[in-house]
Amino acid sequence: MTKPSNFIWYELMTNDPAGAAAFYGAVVGWTIAADRDPAAGDVDYRMIGRSDGGNAGGVLALNADMLAGGARPLWIGYLHVADVDAAVAAIKADGGAVQMPPMDIPVGRIAMVADPQGAPFYVMAPKPPEGSEGMESDVFSVTEAQRVRWNELATSDPDAAIAFYKKHFGWGQEGEMDMGPIGAYRFIQRGDVMIGAVMPLMEGYPVPVWNFYIGVDDIDRARETVAANGGTITSEPMEIPGGEYAMNAIDPQGAPVGFVGPRK
Structure with a gap:
């Protein structure tokens, strides 16, 4: 590759x-x-x-x-x-x-x-549009609102999953954060860009799944808006490295989703 x-x-x-x-x-x-x-x-x-x-x-x-x-x-x-x-x-x-x-x-x-x-x-x-050959997708960004900013895999076997994605997709795995009894939150990289993490399954994740965190302009506004528009908060905003905040929710139709952004 x-x-x-x-x-x-x-x-x-x-x-x-x-x-x-x-x-x-x-x-x-x-x-x-x-x-x-x-x-x-x-x-x-x-x-x-x-x-x-x-x-x-x-x-x-x-x-x-x-x-x-x-x-x-x-x-x-x-x-x-x-x-x-x-x-x-x-x-x-x-x-x-x-x-x-x-x-x-x-x-x-x-x-x-x-x-x-x-x-x-x-x-x-x-199959890129004519004139766009060689351009990369911009749906993921580590910094921008209205894009997915973080890709998180919750899995029953983190070691095996990391080995699988490294082998088939060329990713790296460096660094981790200790989550106590839950286990390690292990960061994954595409080249020199940190794109997400792999974590053990925990309560709320009955089967292995990718969870995606969408960038918002204000995490507290997003939290209030989720609740006011039929969503369910599953984890309150918590500070993450770098000073921003992340939270988890379920949208009104039942799809799990994450949000990440600053506190204003």
């Missing part, structure tokens, strides 16, 4: 796109399209717009068949790979699972997989 993989897209799977639009519009400042994207064909897919004109990700409306098959509201990330089919084969050979086989969509080729501990994610080889 010549370059470590990055998160190039984030997707909210939800049974109520309009409700999600109202919630994340109030809390984050996003605009979620009122209608499905015609380019998505029969799938109800809507773009998440930032106030600077860029996209923060997408919303997939869960239909009756998806819900009957066990799909539930969830945030899920897309990791860049050069060859989706090769990545899926390698992941499967290392004990991962294929939840949706490789398929072509208008913007590239994707597959949904799960790591050996069961945390789901997509792999994607994007």
Whole structure:
């Protein structure tokens, strides 16, 4: 691998796109399209717009068949790979699972997989628009509001998970924070950029899952807005290294989500 993989897209799977639009519009400042994207064909897919004109990700409306098959509201990330089919084969050979086989969509080729501990994610080889070849996605940022700022994996086997992502996606793992009886909070890096952490499963995480922290302009305003718009606070804002604050919540449709930002 010549370059470590990055998160190039984030997707909210939800049974109520309009409700999600109202919630994340109030809390984050996003605009979620009122209608499905015609380019998505029969799938109800809507773009998440930032106030600077860029996209923060997408919303997939869960239909009756998806819900009957066990799909539930969830945030899920897309990791860049050069060859989706090769990545899926390698992941499967290392004990991962294929939840949706490789398929072509208008913007590239994707597959949904799960790591050996069961945390789901997509792999994607994007087809960039003409004139944008070589450009990197900007949906993740370590500093900016209205973007995902932190990627956190809660897993049943942190050692094995770290080894898996290092092998398949080229990430590094340096540094950790002691969380007492819970265990170590171990930081992960893409090159010289710290992109998130791996932690043991704890109360509130019944199965391995990626949790994403969205940047907000004011953590206290976000906390009040979550509560006022039908969300549930699962952990109150707590100070993190660097002086900002992070909190966890469940949106009104049931998708776990994190928020991070300054206290003003």
